[in-house]
Amino acid sequence: MMPDAPPTDPELHEIVSDAMTAVSSPTDLIVALIAVAAALTAGVLATRWLHRRLGHHRRVASTLIDYLCTPLLATSVLVALQVVGNPLIGLSATLLVLFLAIRVLAALLELLFRPTLPLRLMLRLTTVVSWLAAVFALFADRSATIAKIYSANVKLGGISLSSQGILSGLVVGVVVAIVALWGDKTVAALLRRSRTLQPNFVLALSRIFSVAIWIVATALIFSASGINLTALAAFSGALGIGLGLGLQKLAASYISGLIVLFEQSVRVGDNIASNGIVGRVTRMTVRYTMIRTRDGVEAIVPNDSLTGNVIVNQSWSDRNLRLVCGVLVKGDTDIALARRLFVDAMRAQERVLEQPPPHMYITGINDKGIQLDGHFWINDPENGQHNVASDVYDAMLAGFRSHGVQLVAQ
Incomplete structure (x- = not known):
């Protein structure tokens, strides 16, 4: 979830005020930049060294090192360098602590849900975006430029998007996508382990649950982005009509696939004849059925042809x-x-x-x-x-x- 603007904190307010005053001093600014660069360099080098020592085979240790090692060590170095009395160094350490807190949450999310590689990369990028958004919120009332960027709005037809909403949608979208993908895989695995459900039912139910999960995920992302679903309804209706006309054959195949799976008129392993194709069913999806003919050729048959034509199922009552x-x-x-x-x-x-x-x-x-x-x-x-x-x-x-x-x- 997108971090909200931090509440008024006198100590934080004093740190920010002192830092903004120190920016006007070139000497303090250069010293602070050198300190931050040295701290980050030390953190990156230590992270690489730990990776070489531990390798990439220990998933938990490798994940924690990737997320926490560099900001944790850089923060430690900056805290130690605060003895020079430069307020910019103190502000940098405070901001790194905020970044470290965000990275801790992201590391726990990755360890719990084990996202795929693209989502894992997006999650790590999102921690940086989320941190930048928090920094913008911190300085929004102190910089007119930052405040203008943070409150910018874009209108697309009847949909209004703010920069804050876009950032929130990005952060929430990645998190929701990770959880939704994990839920999709978990439900499918539980259904496959069932000893009472037929394979056709397992496939059909897993697809239905998958569609439901992603519909809920999409609604959550739109809500986090500040998109009015009512304003989106008219556009979605027009788009749905256009897609329905252009993709009606594809939609018919999906609906027919669910009918075939629930009726079990065709099952994996059955020997069938349909539209001049005779062979054994080797795979079934919601959209198509794959038949291996006697010549060893795989024929992909859309499911709507199975519901709209005569099927000779040689294995319906038994396999004889x-x-x-x-x-x-x-x-x-x-x-x-x-x-x-x-x-x-x-x-x-x-x-x-x-x-x-x-x-x-x-x-x-x-x-x-x-x-x-x-x-x-x-x-x-x-x-x-x-x-x-x-x-x-x-x-x-x-x-x-x-x-x-x-x-x-x-």
């Missing part, structure tokens, strides 16, 4: 899939022998299920011969269908040749 192998034998073939050899060839394959048992049927008779079709079931179609059919044909042909059963060329 029936396959058919057919041959044409001569008319004088011993059908009983051919049936036995055909069934034995199907049963000889490890992937062919015993229940339901494989069967052979006569499905056609013509002047060329007799059509025999073998029906068998597998429960692992993701491991391939053509390969098990090929194995059945190999075993069947070997049995036919050894017993003199002849095929007819089609």
Whole structure:
């Protein structure tokens, strides 16, 4: 949260007054600048030395060193140099104590929520911005230029933004984004660990919670920035209509994705056929479903096509899939022998299920011969269908040749 202007403090008021008087003395100003530069240099060098000694593998120690080492050592040096009686050095030490307090809060925030690298860098930059804002607030009533900058306003349509509101929005925005991202990941992890929720429900609920978390985060950032949400409503409505018309297909895919996930008409691992694409579902998101075809190609299917078209789900009730192998034998073939050899060839394959048992049927008779079709079931179609059919044909042909059963060329 953006630090408010500090309350009236007689001691602080005296330090600032003495420092402003000392600025008019070139000697005191040069001495103070040299002291501050020396203190900061000592802090930076000590920070680098500690990093070399401890390395970057200890996360807590490395974070504390990054945030606190330089301002803490620089403050200590300036406090020691106050013996020279320069009020500017005392003011610099006071301001560094304020910066150190802000850095302590930021370090705790990073250690608790473990933000990503971009947010971590933004958080460290925000500590500097927040400190500068506090310094501006301290000197706003002593400098007309600073007061003018601090109270500047910018109007964009019906939205009014102040420089103070922009700084507050930046600081609060980074903090809220870190907490929101942590909350998003935490909720998703808790849902994934659930033993009662189906994977489709986990994905759908995690996306719903994610959207809700970021809506609340956005509202908090706008509120901290001083943006009137009522004034923003008209603009948001017009923007929403424009985006709705331009991105209606994308919106339809997201809504359809939630429908598919909650209905569980398609699940990861199912073998489906949709719009001429046949294969196994390998991944599902709110926007699209990924299907791996028998050719090993990944097809990305928008979810709105799954809700608006017929889907053949071969794994809806169970994972069993029936396959058919057919041959044409001569008319004088011993059908009983051919049936036995055909069934034995199907049963000889490890992937062919015993229940339901494989069967052979006569499905056609013509002047060329007799059509025999073998029906068998597998429960692992993701491991391939053509390969098990090929194995059945190999075993069947070997049995036919050894017993003199002849095929007819089609």
